[in-house]
Amino acid sequence: MGLLVNGKWQDRWYDTKASSGRFQRQDSSFRDDIQAHSQPDASRYHLYVSLACPWAHRTLILRQLKSLQSLIPVTVVSPIMLEHGWEFDGDGGDREPLYNLNYMHQLYTKAKADYSGRVTVPVLWDRLVQRLVNNESADILRIFNRAFNHQTGNRLDFYPAELRDSIDEVNAWVYRDINNGVYKAGFATSQDAYQEAFEALFKALDKAEQLLTDQRFLTGDYLTEADWRLFTTLIRFDAVYVGHFKCNLRRIADYPALSHYLRSLYQVPGIAETVNMDHIKRHYYISHPMINPTQIVPEGPAQDFSAPHNRGDWQLEQVVLKSDARV
Numbered sequence: 001m002g003l004l005v006n007g008k009w010q011d012r013w014y015d016t017k018a019s020s021g022r023f024q025r026q027d028s029s030f031r032d033d034i035q036a037h038s039q040p041d042a043s044r045y046h047l048y049v050s051l052a053c054p055w056a057h058r059t060l061i062l063r064q065l066k067s068l069q070s071l072i073p074v075t076v077v078s079p080i081m082l083e084h085g086w087e088f089d090g091d092g093g094d095r096e097p098l099y100n101l102n103y104m105h106q107l108y109t110k111a112k113a114d115y116s117g118r119v120t121v122p123v124l125w126d127r128l129v130q131r132l133v134n135n136e137s138a139d140i141l142r143i144f145n146r147a148f149n150h151q152t153g154n155r156l157d158f159y160p161a162e163l164r165d166s167i168d169e170v171n172a173w174v175y176r177d178i179n180n181g182v183y184k185a186g187f188a189t190s191q192d193a194y195q196e197a198f199e200a201l202f203k204a205l206d207k208a209e210q211l212l213t214d215q216r217f218l219t220g221d222y223l224t225e226a227d228w229r230l231f232t233t234l235i236r237f238d239a240v241y242v243g244h245f246k247c248n249l250r251r252i253a254d255y256p257a258l259s260h261y262l263r264s265l266y267q268v269p270g271i272a273e274t275v276n277m278d279h280i281k282r283h284y285y286i287s288h289p290m291i292n293p294t295q296i297v298p299e300g301p302a303q304d305f306s307a308p309h310n311r312g313d314w315q316l317e318q319v320v321l322k323s324d325a326r327v
């Protein structure tokens with residue numbers, strides 16, 4: 001684990017000294033947009049992900065649900081991230097196909113030779129002009145949701161205008177207390193910081209449980225990006241966050257609504273292929289020797305996300321709003 005300083009790689013763990021043991025996530029640095037394209041431009045854009053990473057996972061899900069598989073090729077980094085940061089080719093990761101790179105930090109310095117900051121996934125890359133378009137998953141979701149509709153004909157809208165206020169409202173607390181909350185608990189280096197994150201996390205999970213007891217999706221009757229953003233944390237929770245990040249008040253399996261909801265989303269066609277428990281478990285348990293010095297990967301828990309759920313028998317097209325013809 002490390003970062004780039006003026007374009008030079010340095011192997012360094014997160015510094016929590018200045019924040020009383022609290023993990024503080026850095027803002028993403030590349031935040032460009034892609035304008036709606038009317039001309040087919042197959043494989044101009046390339047997506048780099050880790051199958052272990054919940055933020056990258058969101059973008060893979062939207063790529064799948066927005067029919068972008070052939071338009072936007074994907075490269076998977078190796079699950080194990082140690083002194084060189086994210087690497088290609090090895091331990092189940094792909095070879096880097098565009099420039100034959102060994103490490104993800106080389107792609108960042110290709111984009112900006114004197115880049116300083118963390119080297120994170122996901123990355124959306126423009127191979128035509130060799131530009132790092134965006135490395136913020138929340139933005140990439142919105143780009144995928146909209147920018148290629150003309151080419152794919154897929155008008156499913158996961159951020160529909162009429163639900164934006166409630167999606168934004170849900171995203172704010174789900175991000176703060178759940179998606180990032182598990183990291184704040186897991187990377188805390190003081191008891192107070194851990195406890196603060198732990199309490200907020202389970203309060204937010206209780207809130208999600210209550211909402212999903214009363215309604216099918218987080219914002220009501222329609223499935224939106226808010227649900228997929230929660231999904232990627234829920235699917236990792238019992239296998240990784242309960243043990244490795246000490247988020248152990250309850251498991252998702254102990255929450256009736258959340259666990260059935262999780263299975264209902266997992267069973268949407270195309271989603272199970274985006275979930276790779278082997279990469280997920282090996283990444284967390286091996287890549288953070290400061291938390292798990294033996295790097296032993298636990299065998300359990302036994303989980304079956306394909307088991308029946310009680311959330312109704314719906315098809316994706318029935319529960320996702322469509323954008324209008326103008327895109």
Ligand SMILES: N[C@@H](CCC(=O)N[C@@H](CS)C(=O)NCC(=O)O)C(=O)O
Pocket residue numbers: 001002028050052053054055056118119120121122135136137138
């Ligand atoms: N805000 C970013 C966060 C991405 C992120 O932190 N990814 C993690 C993997 S789960 C990473 O690459 N970490 C490497 C590091 O922090 O050095 C997003 O949502 O895209």
